[in-house]
Amino acid sequence: MSFFDFFFPEVAQASHLRRIADQQQSQAHQEGMQRFHDERERRWETSRNQVLEHRVEALERDLGQAGLVIEALLQMLESTGTVKREEIAARAIAIDAADGVTDGRVTPNSAQPFLPRRTWEDAAKPG
Template sequence: MSFFDFFFPEQAQASHLRSIAESQRLQSHQDGQRQFREERDRRWESSRSQVLEKRVEQLENDLGQAGLIIESLLQLLEESGTIKRDEVMKRAIAVDLADGVQDGKLTPPEIANRARPFISHRKWNQA
């Protein structure tokens, strides 16, 4: 207990109550800011999710249209006798293997190179 507290207890108590009120006001302000940030982040994630869902839907539509066009072209070429479907399948397998990864799609070089195992060109038993 300080000298001031001993001789002026009411003023000391008032001062102490003011400091408690101030710390509670600061805590309340910090809580409000935290809640604001959480709500802002939640809304941003929600809008981002909606944008991604719309983009996925658009990509699915684009892929469906591309598949329709490709199938139509294959049927026309097959009907005209220009190519046979099994020739297209053989060519697709050859093109797929050309990138070094048999995965049923065109693989970008940076991914294809990671999929290949490391093969040393050095003879380790020779100095």
């Protein structure tokens, strides 16, 4: 206890209460900022997840279309006697091994993604 606090206890008490109030206000502000940052992070994650879900849906749609076209081509080739499924399977195994990685798919040489040159709408146009 200081000499000033001894002779002016009301002023010392008021000063002490002000420090406590300031500390509580500062702590409340820090907690509010933390909640703000946490909420912003949660919203950003939700937004990012929605974008990824849309991309996955688009990829699934594209994969389904590719599978449909491939199956149609295989049936047409097989029905005309041009080629048999066994011959296609053997060729696919050879192509898979040719890229140096036997993993059941073509392994690209670069990190470039596959970008189709035509859309279904373009393919459906006559001529």
